[in-house]
Amino acid sequence: MSDTAVAEAGLDTDAAKRGFTRASVVNVLGNAVKIVVEAAVGLTFGSVALVADAAHSVADLVASLVVLVWGRSVYADPDEQHPHGHQRVEPLAALFVGSVIVILGLNLLYESALGLIEGPTVTFSPLLIGALLFAMADMYLLYWYTERVNANIGSSALEALAIDCLNDIYTTVAALVGVVGVFLGYPVLDAAAGGLVSLLVVYQGADIGRENVTYLVGAAPSEAERRRIVEELRSHPAVEGVHDLAVFYDGTDLEVEAHVEVDGELTLIEAHDIETELMDGLRELDDVGDVHLHLDPAGIGEWKDAEETQAGSP
Template sequence: MDRVSALRRVGLVVLGVNVVLALAKGAVYLSTGSLAVGSEAVNSIADGVYSLVIVVGLYLTTQPPDTDHPHGHERIEPFVALFVAVGVFAAGGAVLWQAAQAVLSGGTTRAGPVAMAVLAGSAAAKYLLFRYCARMAETYHSPALRATALDNRADILTAGAALVGVVGASLGVSVLDPLAGGVVALGILYTGVEIARDNVGYLVGRAPSEELTDDIVERALAHPEVKGVHDVVAHHVGPEVDVSLHIEIEGERTLNEAHDIETDVVRRIREIREVDDVFVHLDPRELGEWKEGDEGGVPRGPDGQGQPPRAPPHSRSNSGRN
């Protein structure tokens, strides 16, 4: 399945499940008055609204490139995820306020087996959604789906907390119901923090992980004609990563040979799923812009092993690998 179809299908599945859960929890809340169940109903209603936003957002992000957006529309995804985070914060704050008021008033609500069954079913459904969304987010590198997965993971815990509160209230400890509502609210708020933290990084050009940067350097050095790599700059542009780097080659290479080397290095790096654009600058090795030993540089021998200290990702030599 292509990325466009996969993301849209996930959005619709999540929307459908959240609508069903919101209706079930809302019906139980209206019949029992349980604050824990009511908090979960608010959470599911919010999830349904955010799911609708995600469906629309994923529709926009999966549009093909055009003259105004030559690189496509994937950079909309972090904004969609941040919208989810704002809604999560609002829902969490409202539920926390309700829970605090109920605790102060003593909390006398009791709920029966139907409420327990709905909350247990909700936890199971959210677990399946979490696994599904996390797998699809990893497969298609989607920040919006990652945000949705994190939201569903938190919902597993909040549904469990609400279930504990309902069981406790049914056993006569009625204050456990609003206390469980408070735990649900804190879980909702923590999810909002996680979503915002991840996606603000995408929008402000955060550097990718050290592992990804190392992979970029290793792929460049894997070409037998590349003698060194330096000035590696990788940063997020939306959910994708743009890369620029300098590679050193022998100065006597012809223009055609140099072009072939550059093309092959770009191809190798673009094979990394997260990478979008790659910009390679060719330096004749004889210019000496990168000197072995500078900034901890490590010459590598034919066996691929170097001597300490290890070179930082932005400056490595490939001398001796031929």
């Protein structure tokens, strides 16, 4: 999240970091409790579904720890080793979470297929249902709290954890359907429900990965985002044209580079003031971080063939 976006949400960097840390710690604790409850009940009554769901949460616990330890560095100030800041750390942590989600989904798909082939080995007990209902409530509270905190922070890593909490609810529902199926004499429901949910989990994990790879490789945003940048520049009365525009992601922030055409008779002080106004205006836009502008005298013709000039023309 850019410093501008944090400020617009009414938070300073320290407050955002504290909120990020609290949400990460709560996710670690919530996953740990779920693991203990499900594993204890599952091992006692031989429920593969509960033990598998607890095993999935072990990976979730690792992902939460990575976000807690690694993701907070996005709020660190730029330094000599990272002159542009640490914005790329956050999508890197989110990419890790997305990868974990995909692995969990594939593992659940395998467990479901195995259940169809080998059949159930579980002894039914009301405690199985109680443990699963507890796990669902635990994950929903984690999801609700993480989303509530992230509403003011806008962290892609926390958003990935929130989605992971929802995925855990889906997998727990699948386990619950399977346990109820065993009780009703239809054990095949365990494997069938698990297979359907696993496909959704894989899809959502892959979607998280795709989005954050875009942030990591410095990809260009949508054409609408480019137009938004050009329109902001050309809205200044002193600007006569824009060319050589480059807009790309630096982590979750947008970095902007552009040549701006102004009156060639301006004094150096006047040109400097215009450049400052333009940079301040762009940095006030959502998601915009660093801005690099070069002022050119209008009419010298060096940008005649530049596509950006045509795209930016009124």
